Amino acid sequence: MVKLAILDVDGTITDSSRRIQESAITAIRKAQDNGKIISLVSGNVVPVMYALQVYIGIKNEVFAENGGVMYFKNKIEKFFHKxxxxxxxxxxxxxxxxxxxxxxxxxxxxxxxxxxxxxxxxxxxxxxxxxxxxxxxxxxxxxxxKGQNKGYALKKLIELHNVEKEDVLVVGDSKNDLPMFVEDVNRSTVKNGDPGLKELSDYISPRGLDEAIPDIFRKFSLI
Amino acid sequence: MVKLAILDVDGTITDSSRRIQESAITAIRKAQDNGKIISLVSGNVVPVMYALQVYIGIKNEVFAENGGVMYFKNKIEKFFHKxxxxxxxxxxxxxxxxxxxxxxxxxxxxxxxxxxxxxxxxxxxxxxxxxxxxxxxxxxxxxxxKGQNKGYALKKLIELHNVEKEDVLVVGDSKNDLPMFVEDVNRSTVKNGDPGLKELSDYISPRGLDEAIPDIFRKFSLI
Structure with missing residues (x-):
């Protein structure tokens, strides 16, 4: 049973112009209300991930700079140097x-x-x-x-929350999400996802981006 | 006819825990599709306002630090020093x-x-x-x-877009929104708005925060 989900941002919970999907926000809040741990990971900067955490209402850690930095409760933890x-x-x-x-x-x-x-x-x-x-x-x-990628963020998150890989869901859409599409975790991508991700995915949502996240969350019983 | 609206963020387009309202995002996008100019002004930092601009899909300038800084198209314009x-x-x-x-x-x-x-x-x-x-x-x-407040942001925006005050709508919820509740502009607040704002408001939305922005936008014919 999925207990923890880590989601890419641009192109996964947003449309191709980076506009966040209202349905994704609703689904994330609902999954959290159901006791699920939700995290975001992106290549974007810490204050942007901080903003997404606050305004979506994410209750757990978020990762910026492809896993190089973690933000949680007013603390920035830097794993790599620039x-x-x-x-x-x-x-x-x-x-x-x-x-x-x-x-x-x-x-x-x-x-x-x-x-x-x-x-x-x-x-x-x-x-x-x-x-x-x-x-x-x-x-x-x-x-x-070297070693700074979304797989690093996934590993950190699994350690922090002490969950089994089979209780984890990863969702992404592009090549830089590949390092978190590791064996044993549940893997899912969107209709326009990268072919490499599609090949590894347990589930490819057939729905447009405006409904992909609720669709994936229902598939893996998060909502 | 309102052509331009400037909105406070926390407590106005978000709930009291700062979670953004999906209905506010939808209303903002719809108003823009109708040709309206939408801007945000907040006490928050530039990268957070940048994030809100990108992920909501705001097409015009946004203001951080209570009007001290403007962000637009990858440019940060600083009006005051720290x-x-x-x-x-x-x-x-x-x-x-x-x-x-x-x-x-x-x-x-x-x-x-x-x-x-x-x-x-x-x-x-x-x-x-x-x-x-x-x-x-x-x-x-x-x-x-001195002089750094949301009224300063409003003035900048009016100059930039060359609109009349009667074609402007301001929406806020707390004391620090007062400087933009100036004469001649259309002024609106939410159910839990500050009493001082309520006194000056042309319209106080009776709806809960989850519906306040679409309600206000309908009232002033932005959507």
Missing amino acids: RKTDEFLTHISKISSARGIFTNVWRYSSMAFEMDSEDVEKVRAESIKWNLDITDSSFSWHVLN | RKTDEFLTHISKISSARGIFTNVWRYSSMAFEMDSEDVEKVRAESIKWNLDITDSSFSWHVLN
Whole structure:
């Protein structure tokens, strides 16, 4: 029985323009009222995840910067440092079209950037040299420390709440959600989810984004 | 005919635990689809207002720190500086129970704090000496520069969009919304609104917070 669910934000509980779905908010609140633990994980910055936690009314930990930082009860816990990712961004900004995005001023453990598609392979090659990871959230690119990904957030959350993997549900829509689509947990994606996620999913919601979260939550008996 | 509406956030589009009302999100989107300009103003920090703008899908400027900072299209415009308010907070922290709140790390033009109720008059007296204003958002106290208030945000917005005051609607619930309850604009508050706002309001919604915004928007023909 699912006791804990961790959800990606953009494209999962929002539409493709990042507008949050009212039905997802309602479903999350209902699942919490049923005693379920709900968490969010995103590549976005801590204060944005703080805002989502407050305004949705999430009662548990939320994760920013792809798992690099956790926020709970007025405390920011940083698991990785931004120094190396910041240096990397300075470097690739000189040799490619990469440019940092404005929310970087609020980052603690990673950097986000945009770049022209023809530079992706060049920048990826650089990231390998630097022993860093780059990942595409489909809203921007992120440069992350080794081991910093949504799977790290999932692991932290499982430890904190002492639940079994089979009692966990993960929901995502894009490539950067893959690290939390691990064996033994329940995995679900949305209609427009990445093919790689679909292949690993126990359930692919056929519903439009405006109904996907309640549909998935009903499927796994959270509501 | 109302063309532009500026809404307070906490207690106005959220319930008393700060959970956003799904019906408010729906109403805001519908009003925008009808060509109305919708803006938010809050004592909260810029990245939180940025998050609300993105996830609600607000198409126009939003204001943080009680009008001290404006956010629009990846640009932060700062109208006041935080230096003096920061010094004031350091000072009152020494002589009273006042203590800064954790979101102050993301502030640009003011400071927020909590204090025991018996210290309010003492801290207010200090703020007068320092030529600063203190205001209670009912979620925390704020220390602001002279002239920094929600009326300042309203004025900016009216100038930016070149609308007449009679084509503007302001909606708020607490004392710190008073500076935008100016003459000639349409003024509305919620059932649990501050008595001072109620006195000035053209319309007090009798509906619970879960329906107040659609009710007010219908009243002023935004939806």
